Amino acid sequence: MRKRVCEAGRARGAKFRAISGYSWCSAEVDWIVSCTRWLRWPSDRDKEEEACDCTCPRPTRISLRSRHVVITGGSSGIGLSMAKLAVLEGSRVSILGRNTDKLTAACQEIVSYPETVQNLADTAEPLAVFGKPQVYGYSADVKDFSSVEKALTEAVEKLGPIDVLICSHGVSTPARFEDTPLDSMYHMLDTNLKGNLHCLKAAIPHMKSRISEGPGCISIVSSQAAQVSLYGYSAYSATKGGLRGLAEGLQQELLEYNIRVSLIFPPDTETPGFVEENKTKHELTVKLSESSGAMESMDVAKAAIHGLKAGQFSITCNFEGLTLSTVTAGMSPQPSLAHALFEICTMGILRIVAFVVLAGWYKTIGEFNRGQRK
Ligand SMILES: NC(=O)C1=CN([C@@H]2O[C@H](COP(=O)(O)OP(=O)(O)OC[C@H]3O[C@@H](n4cnc5c(N)ncnc54)[C@H](OP(=O)(O)O)[C@@H]3O)[C@@H](O)[C@H]2O)C=CC1
Ligand SMILES: CCCCCCCCCCCCCCCC(=O)[C@@H](N)CO
Incomplete structure (x- = not known):
C-alpha cells in the first residue's frame, strides 16, 4: 500500500x-x-x-461505542474517571490495577455511573441506553510483564480484541533528587516507564487483530511535568519524559495498523494519588506549581476522552496545558491543520512567556535558598 x-x-x-x-x-x-x-x-x-492510511496521522474520529476499552490504573483517579466516561459512550471496559478491593469497588462505581449521571441530570429524558455496562477488573502489577500479559489475555477472552488501550497507571513521590532514595526512583521508573513498555508489549498483538474495525487507539497518560520539570520532580519527570519518545516512535510503527497513539498531559489533578504525593511534597514544588491550581479528575478525563476521540497526538487538559504543549511541540505529529497553524503563529511569543515564567521560578528558588541560609 x-x-x-x-x-x-x-x-x-x-x-x-x-x-x-x-x-x-x-x-x-x-x-x-x-x-x-x-x-x-x-x-x-x-x-x-481510504486508499492511503499509512502516510501521516490525519484528522480522524475514534469511536468508543461498543468497543473494548482497556484502562490500566482504572481503579482510581484519572483512569477511573476515564472508565466512567467510556461506559457513557457505550464501551465495554476492562480495568487493571494491583489491589482487588479497589478494582471491585471501581467496577461497581463504573457500572452504575450512567445511572448516577441520569439522576444528577434531573431530566425526564433518558440518556442513550447501551444496555447494562460490561465492566471487569483484573489484578496485575505493571512492573511484572507476565502478570500484565495474563490479565490482558483474560480480558480479551472476555470482551474481545482491544480497540482502545489507556495507560493511566502511575506513581509519583516527588522530592529533591538528593533526598529521593534510589528505591523510590526505581519504583517510579519501573511503574511509569517500564510499566508502559510492559502494557504495550502485551496489548499490541491483541490490537492488531481488530484493524478492520476502524481506528484503534493507544493513549498514554504522561504529565505536564514531562514537558517542563520542576524543583522536586526531576526523577518523576525523567520517567514521564521517556513516554514521549515511546509514543512518537510507536505512532510511526502502528499507523499502518490504523492505530493512533496519543499522550495525555494532565496538570496537578485532585486524585487519591495526588493527595498521597502532597503529604511529602517539598514546599518549593508546591509553590512553583500552585499557580496552575489542581483540576478535578473528571474534567481531566473529559478533556482526555475528547482528545482521544479526535485522534489528537498531544492531548492537553486546560489552556495552560495548550500553551505548554505548543511551546514544546518539537517534532511530535500534529494531525490537525488548525492546531498546526496555531503552533506556527504562537510558538515564538510563547517562548518569551516561558522565559518570564522560568525567571519567576528561579527567583522563587533563589529566595527560598537565601531564606534557608539565614
Ligand atoms: N494526579 C495528578 O496530579 C497527576 C497524575 N498524572 C498521571 O496520571 C496517572 C493517574 O494518576 P492518578 O489518577 O493521580 O493516580 P492514582 O494514584 O489515583 O491511581 C493510580 C492507579 O494506578 C494503579 N497502579 C499504580 N501502580 C500500579 C502497578 N504497579 N500496577 C498496576 N496498577 C498500578 C493504581 O491501582 P493499585 O494501587 O491498586 O495498583 C490506581 O488504579 C498517573 O500516570 C500519574 O502519573 C499526571 C499528571 C498529574
Ligand atoms: C508558555 C509557557 C507556559 C508555562 C506554564 C507552565 C506551568 C507548568 C506547571 C507544571 C506543573 C507540573 C504538574 C505535574 C503534575 C504531576 O504530574 C503530579 N501531580 C503527579 O502526580
Whole structure:
C-alpha cells in the first residue's frame, strides 16, 4: 500500500513538472505537491484517505461505542474517571490495577455511573441506553510483564480484541533528587516507564487483530511535568519524559495498523494519588506549581476522552496545558491543520512567556535558598 501511495505522489509530481516546465529535483516537487494536498479541505482528502492510511496521522474520529476499552490504573483517579466516561459512550471496559478491593469497588462505581449521571441530570429524558455496562477488573502489577500479559489475555477472552488501550497507571513521590532514595526512583521508573513498555508489549498483538474495525487507539497518560520539570520532580519527570519518545516512535510503527497513539498531559489533578504525593511534597514544588491550581479528575478525563476521540497526538487538559504543549511541540505529529497553524503563529511569543515564567521560578528558588541560609 505504501508503494502505491508513493507512486501516486510521484505521478502527481511528474504531472506538475510537465505542466509547469520546471526542472526542480523530483523530491522537492513531490514535497510541494504533498503540501498542497494537505491544505485541501478534509472532505476532499478523506476520499483519498481510504486508499492511503499509512502516510501521516490525519484528522480522524475514534469511536468508543461498543468497543473494548482497556484502562490500566482504572481503579482510581484519572483512569477511573476515564472508565466512567467510556461506559457513557457505550464501551465495554476492562480495568487493571494491583489491589482487588479497589478494582471491585471501581467496577461497581463504573457500572452504575450512567445511572448516577441520569439522576444528577434531573431530566425526564433518558440518556442513550447501551444496555447494562460490561465492566471487569483484573489484578496485575505493571512492573511484572507476565502478570500484565495474563490479565490482558483474560480480558480479551472476555470482551474481545482491544480497540482502545489507556495507560493511566502511575506513581509519583516527588522530592529533591538528593533526598529521593534510589528505591523510590526505581519504583517510579519501573511503574511509569517500564510499566508502559510492559502494557504495550502485551496489548499490541491483541490490537492488531481488530484493524478492520476502524481506528484503534493507544493513549498514554504522561504529565505536564514531562514537558517542563520542576524543583522536586526531576526523577518523576525523567520517567514521564521517556513516554514521549515511546509514543512518537510507536505512532510511526502502528499507523499502518490504523492505530493512533496519543499522550495525555494532565496538570496537578485532585486524585487519591495526588493527595498521597502532597503529604511529602517539598514546599518549593508546591509553590512553583500552585499557580496552575489542581483540576478535578473528571474534567481531566473529559478533556482526555475528547482528545482521544479526535485522534489528537498531544492531548492537553486546560489552556495552560495548550500553551505548554505548543511551546514544546518539537517534532511530535500534529494531525490537525488548525492546531498546526496555531503552533506556527504562537510558538515564538510563547517562548518569551516561558522565559518570564522560568525567571519567576528561579527567583522563587533563589529566595527560598537565601531564606534557608539565614
Ligand atoms: N494526579 C495528578 O496530579 C497527576 C497524575 N498524572 C498521571 O496520571 C496517572 C493517574 O494518576 P492518578 O489518577 O493521580 O493516580 P492514582 O494514584 O489515583 O491511581 C493510580 C492507579 O494506578 C494503579 N497502579 C499504580 N501502580 C500500579 C502497578 N504497579 N500496577 C498496576 N496498577 C498500578 C493504581 O491501582 P493499585 O494501587 O491498586 O495498583 C490506581 O488504579 C498517573 O500516570 C500519574 O502519573 C499526571 C499528571 C498529574
Ligand atoms: C508558555 C509557557 C507556559 C508555562 C506554564 C507552565 C506551568 C507548568 C506547571 C507544571 C506543573 C507540573 C504538574 C505535574 C503534575 C504531576 O504530574 C503530579 N501531580 C503527579 O502526580
